[in-house]
Amino acid sequence: MSRKMLNIRIATTEDQTYIVESHSQIYKKERNFDESFKEFIEASVSNIFSPDYAGEVWLLEKESTPCGSIAVSLLSQDVAQLRLFLIEPSGRGQGGAKQLMDQAIDYAKDQGVSEMILWTSSNQEAARTIYEKYGFVLTESKTSFLSKQYVEEEKWTMALKKEVRT
Template sequence: MLDVGDPVARLRAFNRFYTRIIGLLDEGLLQSPFPLAEARVIHEVGRLGETTAGALADALGMDRGHLSRLIKRLAAADVLAAVTDESDRRVSVLSLTRGGEEACENLNRLSDEAASAILAPLGSGERGRLLAAMAEISRLLEPASATAALVLRPPRVGEIGWLIHRQAELYNLEYGWNVEFEALLARIYADFIGLKDGNKALWIAEIDGSIAGSAAVVPAGEPGVAKLRTLYAEPRFRGRGVGRRLVQEAMDFARRSGFTRMTLWTHDCLIAARRIYVAAGFKIVSERAYTAFGHELVEQVWELDLAA
């Protein structure tokens, strides 16, 4: 299995490192008179223009009692103004005072300077990797909207290499498969790229800008037969219909391309994928026990009559 060490200890170590790098342990954020929580309130009110305590608590994910105390302190310091909403006198509309606007501008300037200082020693390639890693952290930790659209698109440059890495990593974590499976993936994708036959396709499933899964179709090597390959779905997007959508797209593509039959190769331990194949109408035509990827496995061949 992939050795990731103690994930809790590693996350805590990163948190300590990052809070030191961006100066969160100082009494005032970025040498301003405002601690982090107050600075975030000032920034958010400045960004919104006008807001309410309830909307602010939701936007910041902050305890409402704690936020209420912060608002009172900032109002007493003439940074925030609270005006009763005429349509609902139980609600106060919050906005920045002139002094609050100056404080917000100063905090934004200091934040820009601090960010520039972190980026300055890095080359353009290192900056790109840092920003990409930060974007990936955000995507992983921010739950995808339940209503976000599932988009199927062709792969971009670099993504096929990423698919090899990700699927090898995922099957190692979930099933303990070793580097032999990674080598197989590399051959499958290399064969796909080198295939001159136009009746091939590879789809990336994307949700909220994140890769949610993928699948490919290639000719199976006999007339009229297509092969479904490398179907997978990211764990965080499972249950969203990613696999079903990819399989349906593969079947539709195969029919449009003139194939009359589709085949696929899988293993009996891949239960979720097998459910998708059954629902799509595939049937097992052969299976055998063998040793591969460091385990005793049962491989299966499934087929579907596309003309039915």
């Protein structure tokens, strides 16, 4: 079986629907989340594509068809937040997660931030494994009632070494 090449590109406003729908559908199928999750993602994506947003969003594509996303929000001079990390089943197991994570972390380093944070849930085993491999550490957890179910939300943090450019 041949693997098709995966590419990353900067997302545009035309990609908002894909990002919302892909998150909504996968979380509904894999985590049994309801429509309230879609509303949460819509609000997040709307914020990310607003004119005053500080950060960047990328799409992962396979044969010019989106199959994943990731975003970095610059929360302050020193802190960036990893957001909207998702790989659809059609893009999994092909190195796309590594490509997206590398892109996001490199961007944060280029912006001069010293720390990256992210929020996920304890049932996101595959994502948590990726975060650990990159050096993120679980720093906080709390139980929340989201999408008509109790979810253990987790904050993960990673210190970034500032790159010395010559």
